[in-house]
Amino acid sequence: MTCYEELKARGLIAQVTNEEEISKMINEGKAVFYIGFDPTADSLHVGHFMALCLMKRLQMAGNRPIAVIGGGTGMVGDPSGRSDMRTMMTPETIQHNCDCFKKQMERFIEFGEGKAQMVNNADWLMKLNYIELLRDVGACFSVNNMLRAECYKQRMEKGLSFLEFNYMIMQSYDFYYLFQNYGCNMQFGGDDQWSNMLGGTELIRRKLGKDAHAMTITLLLNSEGKKMGKTQKGAVWLDPNKTTPYEFYQYWRNIGDADVLKCLRMLTFLPLEQIDEMDKWEGAQLNTAKEILAFELTQLVHGTEEAKKAQEAAKALFVGGGDMSNVPSTQLTQDDLTDGAIGILDLMLKCSLVPSKKEARRLIEQGGVELDGEKVTDVNTPVTEMQLSGEGVMLKKGKKVFHRAVIA
């Protein structure tokens, strides 16, 4: 499967200017592309995370990413898809937020010589001269077309300030600048960025007579059509001081059944074959899929240690928070697993909770078995190596018998 095919199969691609050209360049590992990040808060969130993952996927296929921090565009504020005006940020806040973004991104993407590049558009946008810019770039834009742009739709009734109206010009200028100075001919971003990105390709065509490309990634919506990565408390942040690794883990552990597979495909780096396998899972197995999703994402964002801690804390909560330190336990070895998992019937037998698999089956069918606080409904439920590692899993037989199973 080519890199582009994989992006498609994961459901990541929303719109492209020229599929043939883009897929060719990406698959050959020849693309130099950029994604812009406006410093609207002091931490990145899940939407940014998707963009960073895309960078990483393309970087792994040999392409060169440029992360543009919007120290300049942040001074204007992107009205795309918003129903009201953003509060204007002070230059100090913008600077602080840029610093926070930079630190978080560096944990995630490899920057440096021959790797990814990070630039700040303040470096070129802040120097622009108004009259010069109007003559040079302003002349290339049609106000009529701009007013029709999808991204301003919501603002046509409520009002759009002249400040924000200029945002598209700033982002288009970035693309034009990076095209000329960094050999960058592709821009990627969230689907709400489509109009801004086309502004850039159009400017490049007008000024230089050359082709540049744009591609957007699908917005992550849940089965009800709502944006994911948000809680009642607000965004799910990547900064552990704003959203703790445990809260982060729990957000993904508690998503709807209908959304697990989509999230696994779009957000994790697990091989597609492995995810397709999970497509057949149902009932209690979906909880296993959610655990895998939560673990994978927490690990990507906060590291393995934190992911394990969050997973253990979540499990402890499930079994009721009582003192579980004296619960009998069984240590499994790799020999007990086939393809990285052991079936629930075998596991119960191994733990001597039942005299036979037949009895285990009967108990499950009667609804008398729980795995980490969830009733087991399928006698074929697999228990994976990941679940068995760390604190392991807690089995509950009937009302009182607890047993922990861990892998050595």
Ligand SMILES: N[C@@H](Cc1ccc(O)cc1)C(=O)O
């Ligand atoms: N407008 C983008 C950020 C961005 C900034 C500058 C660019 O050149 C490109 C994109 C956003 O709000 O997400």
